[in-house]
Amino acid sequence: MRADRIAKIVKGMEVQGVDQMIISDPSTIFYLTGRFVAPGFRLLVLYLDTRGGCTFFLNALQSDYADLHDDICWYQDSEDPIKRLAEKIREGATVAIDKNWSANFLLRLMREKSANYVLTGDIIDRIRMVKDEGEIQAMRETCAINQKVMARMFPMLRPGLTETEHRKELHELYCSYGAEGYNITPIVAYGQSCGYAHHKSDGTVLKSGDCVLIDTGARYHGYRSDMTRTVFYQSVSDEMREIYQIVYEAQMTAMAAVKPGARFCDIDRIGREIIAKHGYGEYFTHRIGHNIGIDGHEFPDVGAANEMEIQPGMCFSVEPGIYIPGKGGVRIEDLVVATPTGYECFYDYTKELQIIG
Ligand SMILES: [Mn+2]
Numbered sequence: 001m002r003a004d005r006i007a008k009i010v011k012g013m014e015v016q017g018v019d020q021m022i023i024s025d026p027s028t029i030f031y032l033t034g035r036f037v038a039p040g041f042r043l044l045v046l047y048l049d050t051r052g053g054c055t056f057f058l059n060a061l062q063s064d065y066a067d068l069h070d071d072i073c074w075y076q077d078s079e080d081p082i083k084r085l086a087e088k089i090r091e092g093a094t095v096a097i098d099k100n101w102s103a104n105f106l107l108r109l110m111r112e113k114s115a116n117y118v119l120t121g122d123i124i125d126r127i128r129m130v131k132d133e134g135e136i137q138a139m140r141e142t143c144a145i146n147q148k149v150m151a152r153m154f155p156m157l158r159p160g161l162t163e164t165e166h167r168k169e170l171h172e173l174y175c176s177y178g179a180e181g182y183n184i185t186p187i188v189a190y191g192q193s194c195g196y197a198h199h200k201s202d203g204t205v206l207k208s209g210d211c212v213l214i215d216t217g218a219r220y221h222g223y224r225s226d227m228t229r230t231v232f233y234q235s236v237s238d239e240m241r242e243i244y245q246i247v248y249e250a251q252m253t254a255m256a257a258v259k260p261g262a263r264f265c266d267i268d269r270i271g272r273e274i275i276a277k278h279g280y281g282e283y284f285t286h287r288i289g290h291n292i293g294i295d296g297h298e299f300p301d302v303g304a305a306n307e308m309e310i311q312p313g314m315c316f317s318v319e320p321g322i323y324i325p326g327k328g329g330v331r332i333e334d335l336v337v338a339t340p341t342g343y344e345c346f347y348d349y350t351k352e353l354q355i356i357g
Pocket residue numbers: 226227290317319333
């Protein structure tokens with residue numbers, strides 16, 4: 001158990017007037033223990049109390065998690081763990097709950113003990129958003145695997161290949177580099193499919209002149225990477241070449257602005273202005289990025305509404321794109337960590353326009 005991280009959470013609870021907390025999110029439990037838990041439908045939570053108290057509630061069947069922590073409240077299938085948990089909750093206390101905790105548990109707990117139940121909100125998000133050196137090293141490693149896999153994907157392009165066949169190669173490639181698998185569902189998109197920012201890969205067949213967009217990430221030692229590159233198969237039209245150069249300029253310029261004290265909305269604005277200046281503003285349909293770490297999308301986002309200042313240790317994507325329905329599109333995505341003086345990009349994979357095959 002990472003006592004330093006628990007202490008930060010308890011401090012956050014005190015600042016926000018929270019007395020007790022029930023943590024159920026497996027990513028936060030990994031952050032605190034270094035182990036991923038798979039609770040299934042049985043209760044598996046960490047209970048925290050600002051007056052002292054840090055107890056896991058575990059089913060006796062889950063004895064393989066016995067080393068999670070030295071304070072574990074074991075329960076049997078024959079008993080109601082919510083009654084045991086309710087004994088810890090103080091009448092009238094403010095109790096913070098993860099937003100994804102099952103209503104099946106929460107509603108029963110609320111019936112057992114009357115307290116002021118609130119959402120955990122950003123207490124844990126604001127701690128997890130600043131990565132320490134060990135986490136930044138884990139990000140470097142997951143990204144190093146990711147760009148090796150990306151480099152293996154483009155030479156596979158051949159006539160007749162479909163998006164889904166091509167995407168299937170990813171899992172095997174990640175495992176061959178020692179990764180646990182991939183991050184959120186990868187995108188492999190050809191031609192017109194690239195005209196939709198979040199295309200779901202299908203039976204689309206590769207054709208000469210297509211743009212080929214691959215958006216993928218690895219999961220390695222619990223940390224996730226994310227990267228997008230767009231190349232062209234055999235040839236590129238003048239229009240797509242122009243679009244590529246605009247996205248390239250937007251990505252490079254927005255990323256170059258990353259430094260402590262800059263605001264996330266500034267990064268979004270800088271990239272967006274370049275795309276708008278060239279007349280493609282309406283085709284850049286999403287925020288420019290998101291934070292990342294144990295989860296593929298973490299708090300906060302890199303978007304127009306987020307005025308939060310960037311701090312050293314924050315890891316996030318810079319991924320502008322232009323998507324033209326019925327034609328095609330381009331996205332270029334890198335991940336960076338903010339450093340005391342600027343940023344470190346986790347990838348050195350080329351962003352120059354490439355024509356493959
Ligand atoms: Mn991303």
